Amino acid sequence: MKFHAALFDFDGTLTPSLPLWVRAYQIALQTFGIEASDDEVLRHCFFRDCADVAVIYGSFTGPELEVQLDIGLQAAFLQAELFPLARDVVAHCRDHGLHTALVTSSPRGLVIGVLQRLGILESFDFVICGGDVSNYKPHPEPVTTALAALKCEPARAMMIGDSHVDILAGKAAGTRTALYLPDDHRRFHNVERLHATGPDHIFADHDELPALLQLPELIR
Template sequence: MRGASVGAPRPETASGADVLADLPEKTRRRLEALDTVLFDFDGTVVNTVELITASFRYTLPKVLGITLPDEVLIQNVGMPLLQQMQIFDPEKADELVRVYREHNRRYHDSLIEEFPGAREALLEVRQAGYKTGLVTSKSRELTLRGMRLFDLEPLFDVCIFCEDTTKHKPNPEPVLEALRRIEGEPRRSAFIGDSPHDITAGRAAGVLAIAALWGPFPRQRVLAAGPDVVLQSVGQLPELMRSTTAGRANASGPASRQRGPSRS
């Protein structure tokens, strides 16, 4: 089964070279062939855990008169918001979405945070020559609002929002749509995300699925989805890419092309 041989995740202090050394030869070869890297947004590039849980804590008592543990509130994050609310109450899903978004917009800028080192990692991946894309189940409005807070928008060649596809993660359609727009091939692409939905979508799309364990999901839930590569910290990403390109120093590929922080 693909992803099953990834082995025990290295500790957060491990280098990208250590992560690369632990991978099966087939996975290392695929990493060396990469020219496109796609990213999830919430929980991968930005830390929205407190924003999301606070909005749920406000919404469910107000609309349904119930309170639930945080781990239950966030267990379906990564799916479109309406789908998450339909799980709580199909008949009141629209009202749940309205109240949630009302709270989320009000507190968005004060509760969202950038993961330390995330922007630097993205910039280094671009400067190494990789095409980059964002694939999220979040709305265009709120995703762009978060991106602009941290000047992230120029670091992506393509962005796929909830409105851009009819199917959503864990379905592979958003990942495939990003590749279509960026002219990427699944066999030469990777998708990095923190949720089981990201890993499932990536695997179904035929790209390398890379788990970002710095997000809010329990480690075992993410690993159970079968990622090809497991990263403990955002700092391991550029180190992994540097180690990969160093291993193919005599081959042509992304390492020979320099990309600046411009977005088409």
């Protein structure tokens, strides 16, 4: 079946930003007098709501952490860059007639600023960010909202991401799914949980994506 749309996650999929999230949490926790190592942040903060993190530490509230985390993200993401082939892959999709969307739970103010700075915002037909919907991934709402905006049937779209929530959201919405899993992501993710989501494809390099999307090979 010919694909009509490619839906991309942002963090860890188009930009190697997972270390930046670690740094943002460290900046936020420092405001509460907590010096957290990378491993501690990964154990206590990653893939958790701020309210849950607040319960673990007991020295601040979820809303207080949200405020400081946003400040930390704005500082850390000044260093955000794209993966080497990310720009080319998104452009390749557009050049061959696919609609493109960015489907992320990261804050809109943060994401749009980074996309503009990196000169890739105009490569997307639609962008949906945290706060634009009532339910975040793994709920299908962000994906179904993007599909509606692109006027694309779920079966003709591929949800591409690096996290279990990306794959679960895509599957719940009825799209095909592709999990980005390079070796250096293994310290950020529970690999068994990733495989348990049952992605249709797993890839380790962006130059593999055109074939998964039934497009011609990407010419570097």
